[in-house]
Amino acid sequence: MRMRPNHLGSGKTRNRSIAGLVAWAAASAMVAPVITAHADEAQQPLRLCADPTNLPFSSDSPSQPGFYVEIGQALAQALGRPITYDWYKSYFGKRTVRVTLLGKQCDAMIGLPRSEDFMGPAVIFSSPFAKEGYALVAAKGPALGGIDGLRGKRVAVQYASTPQNLLASRDDVQMVTVLSPEEGMQALDQGKADVAFIWGPVAGWLNKTGYNDRYQIELTEGEGLSWDAAIGFAKTSTELRDRVDAVLPQLQRTIGELAVKYGLPSGKPVRFGVNGAVPAGTTTGMGSGAQTGVHVTEIAKVAATEIKGDAAAPAAEAVGAGKEIFNGTCAHCHGPDAIQSERKIDLRLLRHRYGDDMRQTFWTTVHEGRPTKGMPAWKEVFTDDQFDNIYSFLLTVQTESND
Ligand code: HEC
Structure with a gap:
């Protein structure tokens, strides 16, 4: 998810995010630890999954942790539990959720779109805490x-x-x-x-x-x-989800203050x-x-x-959109703008290498990946339109040799 929008919902192409806070009817109360019957679990830290570089939502900088991270801190305090973080880039979209939350690396992920369409029923949600x-x-x-x-x-x-x-x-x-x-x-x-x-x-x-x-x-x-933003859990975590829902109303005032701190727009949506x-x-x-x-x-x-x-204009736009996805997601292995000195992963050589089979090879490889060779499968992450855009971009950088 570099769900920056794309969010998760929109892929970042990370274009996702939040806008107005949901008006909570309940008056907010002071945040107080909740006495829980699960004493053993209460000692356990609440493990939060968050993107280390996604302000205003989250960051691993202690001085400016971001909207979601600070909500997580207030939440852990309300639950009477310490907090730990599992940092993971969100631009892998649903894959991030699968690896971290569903992979049991963390207990909660803040800021998921509250919708059955979003990985339900594997992921369950708290009440919404904001509108994005x-x-x-x-x-x-x-x-x-x-x-x-x-x-x-x-x-x-x-x-x-x-x-x-x-x-x-x-x-x-x-x-x-x-x-x-x-x-x-x-x-x-x-x-x-x-x-x-x-x-x-x-x-x-x-x-x-x-x-x-x-x-x-x-x-x-x-x-x-717009979407309601909520806290996501693995479907086996219904108990934790229910406890979070019980304390969320107490956190509403804090959430409102944090929205102001991070500049999130407020007011009644049009x-x-x-x-x-x-x-x-x-x-x-x-x-x-x-x-x-x-x-x-x-x-x-x-x-x-x-x-x-409209054939002409979108072509340039497709290239631009594809380049943005490429540089956001593929570049750390294949090089920025696909410039890569290691021949084996130099995607500027696709045409040279595959000729007429270039498109087919691209398509199969990005969909299925080559897991044993270190190339992830992306079919759950991007739409076919997005793959087309990436392909359009790659077409513009083909060359015969990379020396
Ligand atoms: C984690 C590193 C990594 C990321 C991220 C990654 N790839 Fe790859 N990719 C690889 C490796 C390694 C190979 C070479 C696999 C092999 O040796 O057959 C590869 C191979 C490929 C190939 C086939 C190349 C060929 O000549 O056969 C294509 C096409 C490709 N990647 C596209 C992409 C696209 C598009 C993205 C972004 C959506 C991406 N990759 C992201 C590691 C990565």
Whole structure:
């Protein structure tokens, strides 16, 4: 997961993340250790799995541990248990969850999308503690208030993201495609876009740490735009899950303070629907508001088809998207931009090596891996579209020799 979005849900392509906090109805109380009947287990540390380099969510830096790690610390304290960490990069997506959480290297993973579709029933969830989603980022001024507020504007959207699909059907909005939330913020800063419709938590963090809080950030919600974030456990950990659920309401005030500390956007999300924004009603999870959600999904599908139909522009975008995945996930073995002096793993030689079988070899190898040779299988991590993008990128770097 470098589920930065992609999250887990969206792969990082890590574009995932959080946006508004779920409004907890319960008044928060002081955090106090809970007396547990399981004295033996109470002595055992709570083992938290987290990405060492994924701020604002988590980091292995003690001075700036991140939103999820600090929630984990408050949680362990409320459970009366010490805490330990299992650090693991999240950009392996579901594979990360399989290796760490389901591999019993840790007891809990904070910030998973609370959805049966996400590795259920192997993974079970706590109640949601926050909402993560895309947000509208713009210079401070009147609220944009939803899709109609984007009319006539230049809007930065990330390649292959829900906002891009959502806006593809609007000829009154000019899209500026970017490859990351960072680039979206830069587009705003450089005057290339009026609004960035990008992953909220990352936008909030960048706004706070790199842009002096210059921009206002409005959360959005709707199918594919936001998720409830929860704590994930292996399905055998129902007892721990229930104990966590029992103390979560006490932690709500702390969670709210941490959201502010890490710059996560707050406030009532703007709901996006087929007819533009409908007034934000109750703050609900992805399961509700189904009707609006369905429409949005349909729009997204139609939009996606249209995008594919446009042959020229997406090619460059596919290469860019593939390169980003490659450099995020494949580069630490195959070299940045596929530059690698060791011939055996130099992917610039694929054509030279396989000729007409190049695509087939690529496809089989990335799907199934070569486990005995140290090449992981990626079929659970990336979609076929993402493999196509990686392939498009690799096509641009083929050469006859690597000396
Ligand atoms: C943990 C290290 C590692 C990572 C990460 C990794 N690979 Fe590999 N990959 C290997 C090794 C080692 C081989 C060579 C296997 C062999 O000797 O047959 C290989 C082989 C390949 C081959 C076949 C090369 C050939 O000439 O036969 C392809 C294609 C490939 N990798 C693509 C990828 C892509 C795409 C990614 C990212 C999604 C990736 N790899 C990530 C280690 C890795």
